[in-house]
Amino acid sequence: MKVRVIMGFFIFFHATSLSMKTGHDLSINDFKLLIPKKEIKERTKQMASKVSQDYSNQRIQGITIVMVMKGALHVVSDLSRALDIPSTLDFVQASSYGQNGTVSGQLSVMGLERLELAGKHVLLVDDIFDTGKTIGALKQELLKKNPASLKTLVLLLKDKPRETKELPDYHLFLIKNQFVIGYGLDYKEKFRDLPDIWVKKD
């Protein structure tokens, strides 16, 4: 009898802690399609022409793309291949959300020491400009390395009031202040592999 009660309690406890672990996690059913891959492809082509035009003086030397891992993975891959000018590729890793999911936390950056940018035309690329803290902080760090020029490009720019007035030089899409996933953007490291961009349902 005693054993049964203890076992029953254990099963109940185990089931509750499991549902607590998964209960708050978002699944793809909590999202709806926002930007289909066809639209991303068309806009990337357009943006590549604009960037190539703006850097037409660098037709020989090319530009150095510094991508912010991991979110900028797909946009850099597609954009760099569509440019009419040569580009070399480097990266830093930045994270502010981590396992927090949709809540922004402390920014951590890795891989800055390695970058050699003196005299180079640098394009810093991230997935999304939200508060602007990531791009702002990275820009300060990259400028210390004396690049010939430094511009910023993001896949998505969130339309919201923010402390900084300084916006990225280029953005592919302006979106509402909502949480998005896919095409590089994650929720707790998931969904980066989705070919389209999805937005959290209200």
Ligand code: IMP
């Ligand atoms: P910021 O520093 O507030 O501009 O945030 C930029 C970083 O937060 C991005 O590089 C993303 O990793 C993450 N982030 C901001 N908004 C979203 C979102 O809607 N979905 C997924 N990640 C986001």
Ligand code: MG
């Ligand atoms: Mg990111």
